[in-house]
Amino acid sequence: MTAQQLAFFVLAFVAVASALGVILFRNAVYSMLSLIVNLLSLALFFLSLQAIFVATIQVLIYAGAVMVLFLFVVTMLAPEADTNVSGSDRLRWQWVATAGLAVILAGGLILAVANGAVAQDAKAAGPNSLAAQVTKVGNVQAFGLALFHGFSFPFEVTSVLLVIAVMGAVVLSRRFSGRERE
Amino acid sequence: MLNLTVFTLALPLAGFLILGLFGRRLPRALIAWIGCGTILLAFAAAAADFISMLGTAQTSRVADTTFFNWVASGSLRIDFGLLSDPLSAIMLLVVTGVGFLIHVYSIGYMADDPGYWRFFSFLNFFVFAMALLVAADNFLFLLAGWAGVGLASFLLIGFWYTRPSAVAAATKAFVVNVIGDFGLLLAIFLLFKTFGTLGYEAILYGNPASGHSCIAGPFCPAPLAIHPAGATLTAIALLLFVAAAAKSAQLPLHVWLPDAMEGPTPVSALIHAATMVTAGVYLVARAAPLFTAAPGVLPIVGGVAGGTALFAATIACVQTDIKRVLAYSTMSQLGYMFMGEAASGFSTGIFHLTTHAYFKALLFMSAGAVIHALAGEQDMRKMGGLRRKLPTTFWCFVAGGLALAAIFPFAGFWSKDAILGAILERASTTGIGGWYVLYAVGILTAGLTGFYTFRLIFGVFLGQYRGGEIAPHGAEHGPPEPAAAPASRPNGRGREVASRRDPLARVHDVGAAMRWPMLILAVLAVIGGFYGTPFSNWLGDFLAPIAGTSPDVSGGTLALNIALGLAAAILGIALAWLRYGARQASFAPTRNPIVVFFENRYYVDALYDHVIVRPLLWAGRLLRRDLEGVALDGGTRGVGGVVGWSSGVLRALQTGYARNYALAIFLGATLIVVYYVMQR
Amino acid sequence: MPLNAYLIVGALLFTIGAAGVLVRRNPLVMFMSIELMLNAVNLSFMAFAHFLDSVDGWMFVFLVLTVAAAEVVVGLAIIVAIFRTRREIDVDELNTLKG
Numbered sequence: 001m002t003a004q005q006l007a008f009f010v011l012a013f014v015a016v017a018s019a020l021g022v023i024l025f026r027n028a029v030y031s032m033l034s035l036i037v038n039l040l041s042l043a044l045f046f047l048s049l050q051a052i053f054v055a056t057i058q059v060l061i062y063a064g065a066v067m068v069l070f071l072f073v074v075t076m077l078a079p080e081a082d083t084n085v086s087g088s089d090r091l092r093w094q095w096v097a098t099a100g101l102a103v104i105l106a107g108g109l110i111l112a113v114a115n116g117a118v119a120q121d122a123k124a125a126g127p128n129s130l131a132a133q134v135t136k137v138g139n140v141q142a143f144g145l146a147l148f149h150g151f152s153f154p155f156e157v158t159s160v161l162l163v164i165a166v167m168g169a170v171v172l173s174r175r176f177s178g179r180e181r182e
Numbered sequence: 183m184l185n186l187t188v189f190t191l192a193l194p195l196a197g198f199l200i201l202g203l204f205g206r207r208l209p210r211a212l213i214a215w216i217g218c219g220t221i222l223l224a225f226a227a228a229a230a231d232f233i234s235m236l237g238t239a240q241t242s243r244v245a246d247t248t249f250f251n252w253v254a255s256g257s258l259r260i261d262f263g264l265l266s267d268p269l270s271a272i273m274l275l276v277v278t279g280v281g282f283l284i285h286v287y288s289i290g291y292m293a294d295d296p297g298y299w300r301f302f303s304f305l306n307f308f309v310f311a312m313a314l315l316v317a318a319d320n321f322l323f324l325l326a327g328w329a330g331v332g333l334a335s336f337l338l339i340g341f342w343y344t345r346p347s348a349v350a351a352a353t354k355a356f357v358v359n360v361i362g363d364f365g366l367l368l369a370i371f372l373l374f375k376t377f378g379t380l381g382y383e384a385i386l387y388g389n390p391a392s393g394h395s396c397i398a399g400p401f402c403p404a405p406l407a408i409h410p411a412g413a414t415l416t417a418i419a420l421l422l423f424v425a426a427a428a429k430s431a432q433l434p435l436h437v438w439l440p441d442a443m444e445g446p447t448p449v450s451a452l453i454h455a456a457t458m459v460t461a462g463v464y465l466v467a468r469a470a471p472l473f474t475a476a477p478g479v480l481p482i483v484g485g486v487a488g489g490t491a492l493f494a495a496t497i498a499c500v501q502t503d504i505k506r507v508l509a510y511s512t513m514s515q516l517g518y519m520f521m522g523e524a525a526s527g528f529s530t531g532i533f534h535l536t537t538h539a540y541f542k543a544l545l546f547m548s549a550g551a552v553i554h555a556l557a558g559e560q561d562m563r564k565m566g567g568l569r570r571k572l573p574t575t576f577w578c579f580v581a582g583g584l585a586l587a588a589i590f591p592f593a594g595f596w597s598k599d600a601i602l603g604a605i606l607e608r609a610s611t612t613g614i615g616g617w618y619v620l621y622a623v624g625i626l627t628a629g630l631t632g633f634y635t636f637r638l639i640f641g642v643f644l645g646q647y648r649g650g651e652i653a654p655h656g657a658e659h660g661p662p663e664p665a666a667a668p669a670s671r672p673n674g675r676g677r678e679v680a681s682r683r684d685p686l687a688r689v690h691d692v693g694a695a696m697r698w699p700m701l702i703l704a705v706l707a708v709i710g711g712f713y714g715t716p717f718s719n720w721l722g723d724f725l726a727p728i729a730g731t732s733p734d735v736s737g738g739t740l741a742l743n744i745a746l747g748l749a750a751a752i753l754g755i756a757l758a759w760l761r762y763g764a765r766q767a768s769f770a771p772t773r774n775p776i777v778v779f780f781e782n783r784y785y786v787d788a789l790y791d792h793v794i795v796r797p798l799l800w801a802g803r804l805l806r807r808d809l810e811g812v813a814l815d816g817g818t819r820g821v822g823g824v825v826g827w828s829s830g831v832l833r834a835l836q837t838g839y840a841r842n843y844a845l846a847i848f849l850g851a852t853l854i855v856v857y858y859v860m861q862r
Numbered sequence: 863m864p865l866n867a868y869l870i871v872g873a874l875l876f877t878i879g880a881a882g883v884l885v886r887r888n889p890l891v892m893f894m895s896i897e898l899m900l901n902a903v904n905l906s907f908m909a910f911a912h913f914l915d916s917v918d919g920w921m922f923v924f925l926v927l928t929v930a931a932a933e934v935v936v937g938l939a940i941i942v943a944i945f946r947t948r949r950e951i952d953v954d955e956l957n958t959l960k961g
Binding site: 008012015016019020022023028031032035038039042045046049050051053054057058061062065066069070073074076077090091094095097098099102105106109110113114129130131133142143146147150151154158161162164165166168169172173 | 866867868869870871873874875876877878879880881882884885886888890891893894895897898901904905908909911912915916917918920921923924925927928929930931932933934935936938939940941942943945946951954
């Protein structure tokens with residue numbers, strides 16, 4: 001086994017373990033921390049896939065900004081640092097159903113991947129030659145070229161989306177005065 | 183030869199329409215004038231026809247006027263036409279003549295009734311329908327008139343419609359009549375199928391002009407005669423007899439006639455004694471060639487008629503309601519008429535029809551006078567000793583009773599003797615034992631007739647008054663009609679409180695309007711038989727072209743017949759005198775089982791109720807409950823219920839928990855992935 | 863490492879995330895599970911971008927990232943708005959759509 005493969009397996013293990021941590025920890029803060037670990041491991045995955053810029057973005061935006069948001073909300077909603085959910089679960093049977101379905105789904109996906117179906121369908125449409133471009137102009141420039149040339153329209157739409165999101169957040173978190181109580 | 187029959191129909195029809203539409207607002211006198219006037223004019227038209235007929239040769243006494251074409255469909259061609267021939271002339275005279283007298287009688291009888299206008303309107307309608315029946319020249323319009331008189335009967339029996347018993351009786355009459363109508367309808371179908379046309383002259387007498395064939399018989403010219411299959415003729419004749427039996431109250435369709443006495447007495451007199459019930463006799467006489475040619479039918483007719491005559495006479499002997507006695511008497515006498523026709527003496531049946539019209543109408547009128555005087559009392563047990571108070575009525579009753587009992591020389595004597603003579607002659611010519619049995623039944627019934635007739639007379643008029651208080655005058659006519667003319671005129675003489683000393687103090691004999699018709703009929707009851715005596719049978723000759731010649735009774739048999747008939751009648755009267763006349767009449771209830779059996783009318787009504795009415799009602803209820811309620815309604819409601827149930831089941835999926843919905847999505851996604859994997 | 867390895871890891875992460883959405887009642891943890899799912903998809907995209915030599919994978923990841931950020935903002939705002947005034951935070955409390 002090469003170092004690369006070893007690294008891959010370690011990273012995979014960490015990713016899956018932290019994912020399990022996210023869904024299994026009772027304490028919400030611990031879940032959040034697990035998620036951060038997961039995001040970081042994914043960033044490392046991206047690194048191993050020669051996508052430096054995207055890895056950076058992942059760390060900065062996802063693990064950085066988004067998780068900080070989460071942290072703010074968690075602490076805002078549960079000032080006693082006890083964010084456990086009280087009461088008993090009314091839908092206990094959902095655990096069993098979920099477990100079963102999850103096994104089926106995972107098995108199906110892995111099967112799909114393993115017997116070459118996915119790879120068969122995802123034939124490249126032509127020589128896009130990403131790797132060549134990266135060696136020529138570097139990671140960031142390649143990313144920028146694609147974004148502002150081929151994907152400029154989605155880029156603009158995304159900016160609109162962000163504006164809308166901000167506006168929505170502002171409106172939703174407004175405390176209504178007595179006159180407008182819903 | 184004149185044929186003014188159209189006026190005989192149109193005038194009563196006009197009277198019906200005028201009185202029906204405007205009668206409520208007209209004054210009583212005008213109603214009476216219109217109601218009776220139309221009938222009088224109709225009688226004049228019938229009389230004119232008759233007189234002109236007398237003036238023509240015997241072989242050509244037929245005038246058939248066609249007015250318009252009613253049905254022209256394929257090979258079926260039916261015209262509305264009115265026939266004037268001897269048979270219809272006699273019938274029209276009886277209908278309009280006796281009808282007119284009864285109309286005049288009603289002026290007095292119904293004077294206190296709030297529905298005065300309605301009564302005359304319906305009576306006029308009846309005369310119209312009956313005239314149509316006898317004057318139609320084809321079977322289809324005979325059926326129209328047949329149904330019309332059935333309707334008139336229904337309307338008039340249920341005249342006092344606020345009484346449940348009257349309504350029930352009217353319904354019963356109508357239902358039983360419809361059975362007869364059905365028989366007539368089937369007969370018409372068969373007639374059309376066999377002969378291709380429905381006119382009398384085509385079927386019965388032949389028509390050289392149009393080439394229609396006729397049933398082989400004495401009046402059918404040889405070249406036109408056909409011989410339809412015997413079975414078809416028998417079927418037609420039997421169906422016609424079913425219709426006649428329903429209309430003329432013969433067994434087993436007789437049940438409606440006693441109940442029909444719920445109607446006012448003039449109705450009983452006109453419809454249920456003199457005219458409507460005789461429609462069956464007319465029909466058989468009209469279709470005489472058919473009956474003669476059909477094998478085996480006449481004996482059946484005779485048997486049924488004889489049975490009815492005896493049956494009705496026995497029941498009449500134990501009835502306590504005076505109108506019921508007369509009703510059963512009518513049934514019995516109708517049986518006589520059919521017996522005469524069965525013995526091929528069709529004209530004897532018609533003869534008895536005419537004399538019966540006189541004396542039975544007279545008897546009903548007299549009974550009506552008694553009822554009117556006693557303000558609605560009809561039970562014989564509460565009468566007695568009325569002779570002093572109602573002398574005119576008494577003598578009229580006696581005249582009618584003697585005619586009914588067939589005592590020489592009253593009208594009934596001659597006609598009943600003609601019938602019995604025809605039967606006896608038939609018996610001796612054919613030698614079949616059945617005719618002798620029928621003759622014996624006739625004699626026995628004659629005896630019973632005398633008995634019950636004079637039981638009635640003695641019980642009502644002789645002896646002591648057995649009744650109690652008498653209701654106020656006009657009480658039997660019931661409360662005033664809604665939104666109608668002013669209520670009954672108060673009787674100036676009477677007071678509410680009856681005199682203690684004599685409950686009959688206020689009882690008075692008939693007024694002028696009622697008296698004159700009764701007297702006229704009384705005279706007819708005495709002398710009305712002289713046109714049909716064995717010595718000079720004018721009526722028989724007159725009707726011969728239509729009804730054939732009756733069996734002629736020769737000397738020795740004639741004497742025997744007369745003797746037996748008289749003896750039986752006198753014996754009956756004597757028995758009645760012994761039991762009800764000589765001492766105080768005793769109408770106490772008896773335990774004698776035979777009498778009880780008669781009193782319950784042989785339990786025929788009970789039988790019909792159990793066998794026919796109850797199963798039908800049960801079936802109807804069953805269908806309504808199960809077929810409609812459970813199957814049909816339940817089915818449709820069940821569909822709705824299933825929808826509701828299934829939606830209730832599906833509703834369980836909507837738990838409200840977002841996690842459940844997410845699970846559903848997850849499930850869907852998993853299935854897609856699995857499917858995708860399976861594809862490879 | 864071959865493409866399939868990355869895809870399998872991605873599949874596992876996705877399934878775990880989905881299970882998390884279904885079994886956790888804390889809305890915040892549910893949200894985090896959704897983020898997990900998105901990240902798993904991101905991994906798959908990146909793997910494809912690398913192994914198919916196409917920049918489209920990177921673009922999609924970028925867009926997913928951006929949209930996920932926006933979604934987190936709005937989603938958290940909603941959660942805050944709903945649960946601000948309550949004592950317990952339990953998604954099962956919001957069951958007024960029950961039919």
